[in-house]
Amino acid sequence: MNYETTHIVYFSPTHTSQRVARAVAEGIGMGRRMETDLTTDRSEGIIRVEHELLVAAVPVYAGRVAPLALERLGRLRGSSSPAVVLAVYGNRDYEDALVELRDAVSRLGFTPLAAGAFVGEHSYSRPGMPIAEGRPDDADLEVARRFGKRALEKLVSVQGLQEVRPFPVKGHVPYREAGPSTPAAPVVDEALCAACGECVEVCPTGAVTVDAAGKVQTDKMKCIKCCACVKACPIGARTFDTPYTALLHAKCAARREPELFL
Ligand SMILES: Cc1cc2nc3c(=O)[nH]c(=O)nc-3n(C[C@H](O)[C@H](O)[C@H](O)COP(=O)(O)O)c2cc1C
Numbered sequence: 001m002n003y004e005t006t007h008i009v010y011f012s013p014t015h016t017s018q019r020v021a022r023a024v025a026e027g028i029g030m031g032r033r034m035e036t037d038l039t040t041d042r043s044e045g046i047i048r049v050e051h052e053l054l055v056a057a058v059p060v061y062a063g064r065v066a067p068l069a070l071e072r073l074g075r076l077r078g079s080s081s082p083a084v085v086l087a088v089y090g091n092r093d094y095e096d097a098l099v100e101l102r103d104a105v106s107r108l109g110f111t112p113l114a115a116g117a118f119v120g121e122h123s124y125s126r127p128g129m130p131i132a133e134g135r136p137d138d139a140d141l142e143v144a145r146r147f148g149k150r151a152l153e154k155l156v157s158v159q160g161l162q163e164v165r166p167f168p169v170k171g172h173v174p175y176r177e178a179g180p181s182t183p184a185a186p187v188v189d190e191a192l193c194a195a196c197g198e199c200v201e202v203c204p205t206g207a208v209t210v211d212a213a214g215k216v217q218t219d220k221m222k223c224i225k226c227c228a229c230v231k232a233c234p235i236g237a238r239t240f241d242t243p244y245t246a247l248l249h250a251k252c253a254a255r256r257e258p259e260l261f262l
Helices: 016-028 067-073 097-107 138-156 198-202 228-232 243-251
Strands: 005-010 032-037 047-049 053-061 076-078 081-089 110-119 208-210 216-218 259-261
Touching (some): 005 016, 005 047, 016 032, 016 053, 016 081, 016 110, 016 138, 053 067, 053 076, 053 097, 053 110, 076 110, 081 097, 081 138, 110 138, 138 259, 198 208, 198 216, 198 228
Parallel strands (some): 005 053, 047 076, 053 081
Antiparallel strands (some): 110 259, 208 216
């Protein structure tokens, strides 16, 4: 089948899912590429994806698709449009996230064509306690480009999408239960913070604000712990202090490689 446009859609607070999605689209190599970034987009209108190949990328939170990513992807509508789905995780595990993403895009009217789990630097990684630091790296991005090329080959080999057979993806249905989440948020070093507002800009939920006194406030009840603000702060004034950082640094040091299904 012939398509001319790749439409990349992602939710990616710390940009690793975005980078993987772009590399896959590069490998697909269609003449036209569209990009929809849902990370800070809180609007609700339907996004129609018709006569385009969708590349959807999300981060894995607690072995599932990040809940807000799933909610934001819910705006998409395909009309049997083909989709490549990508789950990006911090070198611990992606558990049921890829299956969940495949099922979600199917419900939204897409035909899954290929699915990939890639490693991205963990949101909780920090200097001195790295977790998958620098991932996706050049090797990952090369795998992503080749994966995109293979997905396109699969697409051009069929006459119609009804010929695309369901394919196995690692993960379980029913999906693992996500445990309760304790409200928490990054802290700011007020001696360093210049209230530049970068953290406000990048927050997916509007949890970060600057108050009348010019001080940055973070609402724990709105924070999803994505660490976008921590990584975006130009002077390193924000930290998310969680015991998981040391735990993951110690236990998830062995390099995991991308896993591809198509
Ligand atoms: C709340 C939360 C939960 C996470 N859970 C997992 C997990 O279960 N397994 C894993 O390997 N990485 C986990 N991560 C790490 C992210 O999946 C990883 O850093 C990903 O690359 C982030 O994507 P982004 O850069 O597109 O935001 C978690 C991160 C956060 C913030």
